[in-house]
Amino acid sequence: MMQTNINGDYRQHLTSLLMRESLMDKDVEISTEDKLVEAPIIRMLPDTHVVKIGGRSIIDAGRAITYPVIKALGTLLESKKLIIGAGGGVRTRHVFSIGIDLGMPTGVLATLAQADALGNAHILGALLAPYGVVAIPPEIFGHLLPLFIRTVPGVIFSGVPPYSLWEHPPAIGRVPPHGSDAGAFLLAECFGCESVTLVKDVDGLFDQDPKQNSSANFIREISTSEIRQRDFQTLPFERILIDLLEHSRLIKRVQIVNGLHPETIIAAVAGEQVGTMIYGD
Numbered sequence: 224m225m226q227t228n229i230n231g232d233y234r235q236h237l238t239s240l241l242m243r244e245s246l247m248d249k250d251v252e253i254s255t256e257d258k259l260v261e262a263p264i265i266r267m268l269p270d271t272h273v274v275k276i277g278g279r280s281i282i283d284a285g286r287a288i289t290y291p292v293i294k295a296l297g298t299l300l301e302s303k304k305l306i307i308g309a310g311g312g313v314r315t316r317h318v319f320s321i322g323i324d325l326g327m328p329t330g331v332l333a334t335l336a337q338a339d340a341l342g343n344a345h346i347l348g349a350l351l352a353p354y355g356v357v358a359i360p361p362e363i364f365g366h367l368l369p370l371f372i373r374t375v376p377g378v379i380f381s382g383v384p385p386y387s388l389w390e391h392p393p394a395i396g397r398v399p400p401h402g403s404d405a406g407a408f409l410l411a412e413c414f415g416c417e418s419v420t421l422v423k424d425v426d427g428l429f430d431q432d433p434k435q436n437s438s439a440n441f442i443r444e445i446s447t448s449e450i451r452q453r454d455f456q457t458l459p460f461e462r463i464l465i466d467l468l469e470h471s472r473l474i475k476r477v478q479i480v481n482g483l484h485p486e487t488i489i490a491a492v493a494g495e496q497v498g499t500m501i502y503g504d
Contacts, residue, residue, distance in 0.1 A: 264472050266415025271304040271372055272492045273419045275382050275407035278312025278343050280424035281482045288483065289350070292422065295485035297354045299492050300376040306368070306410065307356070308382030309347050310403035311339035323397055333383070333390035333399035337361070340403055341381040348379045361385055368414065382406040404461040408468075408477060415473045420491045422482040423459050427499025432457050444500040460501075468503035476502035 245251060254260075274296070276282065282289055299305060318335045327335075341361065348358030358379040359371060371378045382403025393400045401409075404421055411419045429439035430453075447465045450458075459479055468477070480487040480498035487497040 264415070266473060267369060268304070268306075268372060268414040268416050271306055271414070271416045272299075273306045273308065273407050273411040273416050274299075274488065274492065275308040275310065275403055275419070275421050276343075276347060277421075277423050277482065278310030278315065278340065278403070281422060282309070282343050282346060283312040284424070288424075291485045292482050292488065293347075293350045295488045296351060296377075299489055300351075300354045300356065303376075303492055304372055305356075305377035305492075306372065306416065307347060307351075307377060307379045308403055308407040308410070309340050309343040309379065310382050311336050312343060314342070315339040319398060327397075329392055329397050329399050330386075330388035330390045332397065333401070334387045336399055336402065337381055337383040337385060337387065340383040344379045344381045351377070351379065380406075380410070384409055400461065400463040402461050405463050405467060408464060408471075408474065412467070412471050412474045418492065418494070419474055419477040420488065421460055421477060421479045422488055423479055424481065424483055425459050425479075426481045427479040428455075428459060428501070430455070442499055443496070444502070446502055446504050448504045450501070464501075468501065471503060476500055 241251065241255075276292065281292055296305065296307065315336045318339060319332055322332045322335060344358045348356065354377070355375050356377040356379060357371065357375055359367070361381055364378075364380050368378065383399075384401050384406040386399075386401055390399045390401060407421070408419055410416075425433055426441060428442045428445060430442065431439040433439040433441075447468050450465055460477075464477070468475070478491050478496065478498050478500050480491045482488065490497045
């Protein structure tokens with residue numbers, strides 16, 4: 224504590240970088256940049272990989288598609304620490320349709336989406352139980368994640384971030400912008416994980432929807448600025464991920480791989496480029 228005399232003001236103040244500062248001042252915000260402070264951002268789980276499993280593209284496809292993915296994850300768990308995120312899938316889309324028809328606001332839709340993703344997390348937890356993997360309830364996930372990841376080879380979480388009623392309003396429409404892709408990325412950014420892999424049912428990003436146009440061209444790697452410039456009609460990941468990548472401090476790229484070819488998951492976590500690599504400028 225220190226006491227200052229500014230125009231007769233003798234109030235006590237904490238000695239700190241942000242003492243007496245407005246946190247809404249642009250100069251103050253800039254002063255918190257990594258290069259201007261002595262301590263860099265720490266990586267809490269630098270040896271851990273985040274893998275997000277698509278709900279609609281993988282789990283909803285049933286046993287024939289999901290079981291090989293489970294086997295690939297089991298292989299990885301023999302040597303890697305994994306945090307596995309689950310998307311909501313078809314049920315979430317159905318709930319969104321009903322909620323929008325009933326006039327539900329975005330925050331309510333986000334709360335419902337989180338519940339659906341949690342259901343898929345428990346499905347993955349049951350299938351991966353023989354490998355010692357557990358699905359962690361959202362209420363304790365963030366607080367106890369380091370403990371769990373040092374105790375078991377991997378953990379599973381509801382990929383949808385817990386914004387719930389505080390979800391950000393989207394620029395267009397009412398569908399919550401932060402889904403399980405964003406949740407997996409934000410988790411990896413916070414804990415400083417080694418990599419982020421998004422498992423879909425396509426090889427990665429194409430210049431057109433490959434499911435609608437067989438002549439679509441595959442894009443091996445691309446920057447967020449180029450994605451904005453090219454203004455793709457559709458993307459195999461949540462658009463909010465572009466903003467997150469551009470503002471991230473620790474995670475600079477994510478890879479999209481095809482879960483219909485489970486070996487690509489193993490290769491991606493091992494550091495190989497087997498899908499589309501997206502990186503922030």
